[in-house]
Amino acid sequence: MPPINLEVAFGSLQLKNPIVAASGCIGYGVEYTDIVNLSTLGAVAVKGLFLEEREGHAPPRIVETPSGMLNAIGLQGIGVRRFVNEKLPQLRECNAVVIVNICGTTVDEYAELARILSDAEGVAALELNISCPNLKEGGITFGCSLEGTHAVVDAVRHATSLPIIPKLTPNVTDVAAFAKAAEEAGADAVSLVNTFLAMAIDIETRRPRLSNVVGGLSGPAIRPIAIRMVHQCRQAVTIPIMGMGGIRTADDVVEFLIAGADAVQVGTANFVDPFLWPKLLQGLTVYLERHGHAKVSDIVGTVDLSTPGISWISS
């Protein structure tokens, strides 16, 4: 039995392993260098960036819900130029593979962000945030229409040779159609899912629990829906898929890979246990060993649809 190799080819990106820190859940990465050796991750997707600095929404910005959380941070951020000057050098020093998540209010802003980041040293890929549910303009407005998705991907495609990964929203009826639109516009891969638009109310005061009224639901609660969407997209496109939504354990990672993800992102679970990364890698290795696989790609998209519906009996 050859040793397990966790390396994955994610389009043109060669990742050390398929486990990526999800955007919005690990700051700019540099906040975690005491706790996480960023170079041991497949990649780090840093907090979504606009061209300019942004304040985001007023608190309260998060609220816990059953097996999940709502957030409406509103993309508070330092803007792309400060990121390039202040954070990117630190990330390079950590030997992190950096995926920069970008967000604009116009198609031109996405293209401008892509141009700036193409000139910066140490950016491995761009994740296009066309799916943030917490903004009045930009983001999800593009991600909720096929034309908008196509337009953003197409504009960025013409602005950069970096791999581009549009991050899709689950707040649509047919997510596979959006994956297809992204693929046709020249995306190198897609990532999904972003958070589900949701709301929680304090029944004593009858006020929304978030200052923004609505927010995005993440965490284990959304995992089965995310799995379904990754499965649907896998059947619709041939480009790689970065799957995410409620991953907390190595078993969850494996479930996404089997559903058709070539790599996965882990977000909310990093808030609960920032020391989880080595445990996920170890658990994935053990799974591959146990099933006699030498590499991750052996299990990607291997969901067996021939005899569905019996697994609940054994658990």
Place this chain on the structure above:
Amino acid sequence: MPVDIDAVVLSNDRLSKVYNVIKLSAPEIAAISHPGQFVMVRQDCETAPLLRRPFSIFEILRDNQQQVSGFSLLNKRVGTVTDALFLLASGDRLQCLGPLGQPFSTPPSSAAWMVAGGVGLAPFATLAEDLRQKGVPTTLFYGGRSAEDLFYVEWFERLGIRVLLTTEDGTRGELGLVTLPLKRELTTLPPTTELMIYACGPTVMMHTVAALAQAHNRPIEVSLEPVMGCGLGGCYSCVVRVRDERDKNSSQLLRSCLHGPVFAGDQLVWDDLARAV
């Protein structure tokens, strides 16, 4: 550098129907913590409740050889998580990540006043020990709704802390809010006394204390308790509006887990804080 410890519960002392003190074996965290720092705690419970909750480190525990052996948490029941913490038994485990955040500063001063409201007492046990070690004459202004909301008074007195109590129903100490004796003492304190004020409690209380301190031109630090998701700067949920040091007219939202939870009272934009609770 914070560590994550699966700490054993040594004891759970129920102080009343709502307050308890949980003693935890966690020398790794206790030994490197400073007054004002906090931990993010969670019981092993699969996915619900999901997120950790922030708690001030209350006491530093020492064994018979005076070696640091752990710390305690002052808990008040206000919801699902704190209810579960009220029910812990010795031998149970609690996952603790810490120490986190910026501690209180203790510049050389000739007097230190700690102003605590209710569960806001939590960060002051370690601060009191530190101040006494430095030989700073220290006073604790401690207020609660009723006599049964006041704890550890003798503990502070044994350290040599002067304790001034208030209750809103007059069942112990002076009748009124904790700011009542504070106001009086501020007025009579000789201007030559170099005073440092610390406050922790309800936002409206800390706001009043900060305003009084400013009116008397005294430095003050407050320890905030905002909603926190991660404690490490990852989620951006615990931001508070802080004035720019150079330009008082501009401000920015800072993560209180990284830049706080201790802030200089005159740095904070209090109207914003009041709106958030």
